[in-house]
Amino acid sequence: MKSGMAIQNKSHWVVWGTAVRGLVHAQRGLPCQDAILWVEADGESRRVILAIADGHGSERSPFSERGAQIAVAVATRTLAQFHREAVVSDPRNLVQVKRTAESHLPAVLVAEWRKGVQNDFARVHPESQLREGYDLWRQYGTTLLAVLATDRFILSLQIGDGDIVLAAEDEQTDRAVPRDSRLMGVETTSISSDRAIADFRIGFNVVIGLRPVLVMASTDGYFNSFVEEAGFLQAAQDYLRRLREHGAAYLQSHLAVWLEETSRRGSGDDITVGLIWRANTVDYASETSETEATAHAGTLEGSDSPADRVRSSTT
Amino acid sequence: MQGLLKAATRLRTEFAQVPLEVENLVDAGGEGEVYRVSMQGNQYALKWYYPETAHRERLSALKYLIQRGAPSERFVWPLDLVVSSESFGYVMPWRDKRFVSIADLLKRRVSSSFQTLTTAGYELAHNFYQLHAAGLCYRDVSLGNLSFDPSTGEISISDNDNVGVNNESIAFVGGTPGFMAPEVVRGDAQPSTDTDLFSLAVLLFYLLAQDHPLNGEHEARIHAFDLPAMKRLYGYEPVFIFDPNNNTNRPVVGIHDNAIAFWPVYPQSLRDLFTRSFTDGLFNPRRRVIENEWRDELLHDRDTIFNCPQCQATSFYDIEKMRTSTPHTCWHCHQVLGVPPRLRVGKRVVVLTPRTHLYLHHLDPSRAYDFGRPVVAIVQHPRQTAVLGLKNLSQDTWVITKADGSTQEVPPDRSATITDGLRVHFGKVSGEIRA
Numbered sequence: 060m061k062s063g064m065a066i067q068n069k070s071h072w073v074v075w076g077t078a079v080r081g082l083v084h085a086q087r088g089l090p091c092q093d094a095i096l097w098v099e100a101d102g103e104s105r106r107v108i109l110a111i112a113d114g115h116g117s118e119r120s121p122f123s124e125r126g127a128q129i130a131v132a133v134a135t136r137t138l139a140q141f142h143r144e145a146v147v148s149d150p151r152n153l154v155q156v157k158r159t160a161e162s163h164l165p166a167v168l169v170a171e172w173r174k175g176v177q178n179d180f181a182r183v184h185p186e187s188q189l190r191e192g193y194d195l196w197r198q199y200g201t202t203l204l205a206v207l208a209t210d211r212f213i214l215s216l217q218i219g220d221g222d223i224v225l226a227a228e229d230e231q232t233d234r235a236v237p238r239d240s241r242l243m244g245v246e247t248t249s250i251s252s253d254r255a256i257a258d259f260r261i262g263f264n265v266v267i268g269l270r271p272v273l274v275m276a277s278t279d280g281y282f283n284s285f286v287e288e289a290g291f292l293q294a295a296q297d298y299l300r301r302l303r304e305h306g307a308a309y310l311q312s313h314l315a316v317w318l319e320e321t322s323r324r325g326s327g328d329d330i331t332v333g334l335i336w337r338a339n340t341v342d343y344a345s346e347t348s349e350t351e352a353t354a355h356a357g358t359l360e361g362s363d364s365p366a367d368r369v370r371s372s373t374t
Numbered sequence: 375m376q377g378l379l380k381a382a383t384r385l386r387t388e389f390a391q392v393p394l395e396v397e398n399l400v401d402a403g404g405e406g407e408v409y410r411v412s413m414q415g416n417q418y419a420l421k422w423y424y425p426e427t428a429h430r431e432r433l434s435a436l437k438y439l440i441q442r443g444a445p446s447e448r449f450v451w452p453l454d455l456v457v458s459s460e461s462f463g464y465v466m467p468w469r470d471k472r473f474v475s476i477a478d479l480l481k482r483r484v485s486s487s488f489q490t491l492t493t494a495g496y497e498l499a500h501n502f503y504q505l506h507a508a509g510l511c512y513r514d515v516s517l518g519n520l521s522f523d524p525s526t527g528e529i530s531i532s533d534n535d536n537v538g539v540n541n542e543s544i545a546f547v548g549g550t551p552g553f554m555a556p557e558v559v560r561g562d563a564q565p566s567t568d569t570d571l572f573s574l575a576v577l578l579f580y581l582l583a584q585d586h587p588l589n590g591e592h593e594a595r596i597h598a599f600d601l602p603a604m605k606r607l608y609g610y611e612p613v614f615i616f617d618p619n620n621n622t623n624r625p626v627v628g629i630h631d632n633a634i635a636f637w638p639v640y641p642q643s644l645r646d647l648f649t650r651s652f653t654d655g656l657f658n659p660r661r662r663v664i665e666n667e668w669r670d671e672l673l674h675d676r677d678t679i680f681n682c683p684q685c686q687a688t689s690f691y692d693i694e695k696m697r698t699s700t701p702h703t704c705w706h707c708h709q710v711l712g713v714p715p716r717l718r719v720g721k722r723v724v725v726l727t728p729r730t731h732l733y734l735h736h737l738d739p740s741r742a743y744d745f746g747r748p749v750v751a752i753v754q755h756p757r758q759t760a761v762l763g764l765k766n767l768s769q770d771t772w773v774i775t776k777a778d779g780s781t782q783e784v785p786p787d788r789s790a791t792i793t794d795g796l797r798v799h800f801g802k803v804s805g806e807i808r809a
Contacts, residue, residue, distance in 0.1 A: 137599050140600075144599060153404035154404035157404040158550040158551060167599045174597055193628070212404075254481075264402060267424065
């Protein structure tokens with residue numbers, strides 16, 4: 060199990076998530092090749108950032124676990140820079156914010172990820188002549204989903220499979236990033252491909268009233284555990300309901316167990332779910348403690364305990 | 375997810391007082407949301423502004439645009455206002471599904487022929503001409519605002535609510551990074567027809583080369599999200615990736631592969647226009663390529679497309695190669711290409727292939743840009759398919775003069791065999807064939 064500590068963003072967004080190793084991975088002795096990282100508000104800013112990634116895990120991508128970790132680190136750092144430079148200076152000009160994101164962020168994310176991969180490979184394999192290019196990058200192949208949530212908007216970026224879902228106060232759910240019709244088979248687009256910049260999909264949703272109140276980002280192991288799309292989308296509403304009924308601490312303490320059970324009964328794949336929710340719509344404050352940490356990465360702990368009762372209502 | 379307006383909400387337009395019903399939310403952006411609505415049994419789109427962007431100046435600008443009307447049918451233009459106590463919006467035509475954004479082309483979700491791409495490029499320049507001739511400027515060029523039919527090249531221009539009177543009305547947007555003219559990026563100028571010309575050149579480059587004209591080594595060196603570096607790239611120190619006098623910003627293999635692949639495929643005359651746009655035109659708006667130049671060049675390019683006999687890939691006949699005795703080679707299979715027969719009419723050259731059609735645009739100086747109905751088709755001899763003929767689809771009788779000086783009439787629906795040196799008097803103009 061990979062998990063982190065909840066971060067309470069004083070007035071608006073709270074972020075939490077976890078990554079669990081899938082049953083198939085456990086049986087094969089493979090590590091969890093997903094990664095998750097989030098960043099809280101930095102002082103006066105009230106934005107939160109969440110990134111998850113799903114390393115391809117194929118023979119062609121032997122270092123995809125590291126590729127996923129590099130991807131979430133790059134994404135959180137880049138979105139923090141983007142927020143600082145492109146949003147804070149003119150937060151009301153949402154048109155410009157959206158267009159700057161669309162124009163620049165995919166190229167920056169791809170370039171930074173490649174740089175991270177090159178550094179990692181050179182460190183681990185100093186003897187290798189391989190220094191850059193697709194032969195190197197595909198060995199670290201991964202998907203990436205990243206969310207920047209501010210008072211005014213939710214910016215979502217995605218390459219490869221996985222899902223980012225928005226849930227509104229009135230229990231409606233929708234995808235923040237439309238599905239890519241090319242991802243219906245086994246193959247996925249990848250940050251390691253030569254078309255990565257063009258393959259990024261971007262969603263921009265303005266926050267209006269109580270819409271949305273929760274954002275759920277998940278790797279494809281989660282979606283693939285559901286029989287129907289409707290059931291998957293309902294999961295976001297189920298999380299919202301649990302937050303209201305039982306509080307954040309309950310969700311935080313149970314999420315990993317629910318996901319392990321979902322993987323066991325469903326896809327057997329690694330599953331990562333990251334959640335961002337509005338603090339002022341969910342009564343959780345008494346159950347979560349504030350933290351001074353600014354960023355949390357998951358650490359491998361390992362757990363196999365099921366949670367039968369919960370899974371039936373999240374799937 | 376539900377937007378600001380609930381499904382089945384009933385509203386009424388301001389000017390025509392026509393009732394409409396909201397069906398569903400289809401898109402949301404930085405200014406507002408777009409809904410599909412039904413009005414008198416037909417589908418339309420309704421853009422509905424977020425309350426904070428629904429200000430009086432915007433309302434006034436919309437009223438002007440609605441009363442003024444669209445410069446051409448290619449603009450998805452505001453048709454009528456819709457106002458409620460919380461906000462307002464405007465009704466516009468519902469865009470046909472056959473249109474895709476240029477972003478889809480770059481993502482290779484759709485593919486298009488050179489015929490289609492040059493047609494779309496011509497249409498862009500032609501319709502920007504219509505807009506600018508009306509004293510208006512677009513101010514908001516981006517990949518998402520321009521769509522085209524990938525099978526025909528017909529274009530559709532959306533997001534027209536930022537159109538304004540050149541050098542007069544308030545600009546609600548500064549533009550999209552990468553499409554803004556350098557002087558706008560630097561904050562030295564407001565968007566105008568001059569800056570539209572720069573944006574148009576960028577858009578055409580994207581359409582044809584499928585990369586950005588300023589994104590080369592300089593861009594590749596910017597790694598972190600660095601706005602000052604991006605301002606240098608597009609505003610203070612822009613360098614064209616194919617600048618003949620400055621090789622510091624060449625496209626990078628692995629990042630800008632499209633530009634590297636496409637650039638040499640196009641005729642020198644087209645590359646010259648891009649070079650002027652992104653060298654002299656970067657800092658001197660008066661040196662920017664105007665719509666007429668793009669129109670003529672892109673129509674010329676479309677008229678000179680021919681197929682490789684070996685792999686069927688399409689290439690452009692390049693008169694500069696003829697001048698310098700450089701052979702045409704297929705970009706795909708690299709075979710040296712023989713050049714098909716050409717018809718020269720005035721300054722125009724048209725390559726004659728079985729798919730070629732000529733229009734009044736080619737044969738009547740008073741009907742420039744009239745592509746309504748073909749007046750010449752190329753036909754193959756029924757038994758000797760290598761023998762081509764010009765078929766007269768017009769109402770006029772042509773007179774041909776053969777290389778030996780003999781003349782012959784070609785009445786409507788008859789054909790003349792294409793031979794080297796054949797002269798054809800079409801009625802208002804004459805042409806000569808080189809084969």
